[in-house]
Amino acid sequence: MPDLHLPLGFQYAGVHCGVKSDAKKPDLSLFVSDRPCAAVGVYTQNRVVGAPVIVDRARTPSDSVRAVVINSGNANACTGERGVEDAQRMTALVAIAVDAAREDVLVCSTGIIGHHLPMEQIENGIGLAKGVLSGSAESLELAARGMMTTDTFPKIASRSEDWDGTIVTVTGACKGAAMIAPNMATMLAVVMTDVAIDATQASMILKEAVDESFNSISVDGHTSTSDTVLLLANGASGRPAETPEEIESVRSMVTLVCQNLAEMIIRDAEGAEHFVRIEIAGLPDRNDARKIAKTIAEGALCKTAITGNDPNWGRFVSAAGYSEVEFDLNQLSLDINGVRVFESGSPVVYDEALVSSRMAEGEVNLHLDFGGETDPAGPVVFLTSDLTAEYVRLNSEYTT
């Protein structure tokens, strides 16, 4: 990523400190701003949460965050009071390193559940990371690698705009759900911008962006204990978002960055052979539409039909039927990769071999139209992967 424009005022580091056994793999990352940031978070809906989520929830929204520290290899979840103390200590160590208050440092952990963090290694790693902090794209990539568990590639996305001669930027790094591990597939993302926005604006922008991105993907429906998306805005570009157009522009950049990252997560879902895009049109309520899409995306019989390149529309239609959303079957039509297979509640004659061969190319598009008015913002788009024997093998290997 040589010509990646990064937001001003941020520095990154990713180092190996020994949480992971493989010394070639970074396992501790820092994201540091040279000035206070407006910072907000969106956290897992799971009632069982990792210690870092407890700490970050208490510290956001904030107008003074300076850094985020992330370790991979150990989720620090289901670790009781000592886990919370360890998470707090991580932030205290970073605070000393970057000369901040510890309340202005956020923390994320991802990896195995139910084990205490190796704090000696973590402490050492924070020292190492501080020594190599830089604003380069290479450092950002190392920081993105330091978040990875079973991801096969680092995930970074960026958008810039020219605001009357000032370049403003939104850049995000995330780790996804590669689903090899015997652990949860935690989703973590840090999104940074050098536009100045306050925490209230940031909160509204991030919530919307997450709904249209990370909340619109699913590999297997298992909500992790540690899912976290953070948005940090440090204003280092010198430009605040003041007009409605500017705020809309930031919202759009943040949403696009989150959507790019979310798509990378699905493309990196291990064991997957198909990238699946589910579009729901003709329903006025986006939440209803997303609920139907999620039910199809997570249905084992839907996923395995796609695995087998089988345009078995009965599975998709009946999954919509058990999604708990009201609709009129006689208004429902379904296209698979551009071919109408079900129309107004009845089967239609179509070329099954053609549709199957299009599915076999690896990208599957399910377009469901429920016959009503579509939300002005367009159809809901939900991304998922298929379910393969390889997924089962990867996730059932005995590794405890």
Next chain:
Amino acid sequence: MPDLHLPLGFQYAGVHCGVKSDAKKPDLSLFVSDRPCAAVGVYTQNRVVGAPVIVDRARTPSDSVRAVVINSGNANACTGERGVEDAQRMTALVAIAVDAAREDVLVCSTGIIGHHLPMEQIENGIGLAKGVLSGSAESLELAARGMMTTDTFPKIASRSEDWDGTIVTVTGACKGAAMIAPNMATMLAVVMTDVAIDATQASMILKEAVDESFNSISVDGHTSTSDTVLLLANGASGRPAETPEEIESVRSMVTLVCQNLAEMIIRDAEGAEHFVRIEIAGLPDRNDARKIAKTIAEGALCKTAITGNDPNWGRFVSAAGYSEVEFDLNQLSLDINGVRVFESGSPVVYDEALVSSRMAEGEVNLHLDFGGETDPAGPVVFLTSDLTAEYVRLNSEYTT
């Protein structure tokens, strides 16, 4: 099943008429009572329903049902108005054959979705079936076989009691979710008794029994378009259930028969290598408990941990966490096959190799205690199977 005591006044038949291609496999079944039955049904919650469900819902509850006709191989679902006409015609043909009103005949279909029934074969089959009706256990087994799609064995369960010298009986036949087919894995059951109860009593009894049996199992969470459980009571034993004790006794027999059948469905879940029993104690609300059990039962990461004999309690605990039921993690304890692995919200040291080897025997018992009062009726028990590469293979084979 030589010494199976069957309810008086019922006759059965199962024949091959040609819906299925294999001439050795029965595909049409009749259950006939020699007198009118109180009859009630519990039907799929899916908003997309097969034509037979539309017909039966309109005819139950009833005090005058005489027969149930079932075909396998074709679900008569998503077949529009013609599908409803076909289902009604099946009941009309049976009504003529057994000298009843057509409103007093119920109908079920299971098999592929989106195809019209081959009515000529069905009509012929009804004639054949009428000719071989008998009250023998052999005929009942043929009727149970005529309901099967991908089941590997017929599923029949029975309970009798001696009421002051009169034997009263509840017998059920069902087909389950063997999950090979490219179609829905519809669950159908017909439960018969020769006790006299009215439709109001029957309705209350069946609802409770289904909650504690068929609604407490899941293979993959896909609610079929055609799920149907029917209870027929013909009073042929000469004994009505009048006292609270007698009604309780019928309720108990019906529940046990349904639980036996439900367990057979899980044991016949194809591709499965583990039989999994999830017990939820320490929650006052049975629906909450069932919701948590279902979330664990249907979680791909939970299922694959079991496939791999991995006592990976983090997956089970975090699945409980995303079930949308409120609970206090610090009160939660988990035993796997009798070994405590998680206690009061914290990991405990245990013998992982021992637990894994017990899991490898093929039966897995997850006992979750949420620390509160258990419902007086005892812990909720939920049955499921694991998720294997074989399941994926069976369900992804291209067969449309």
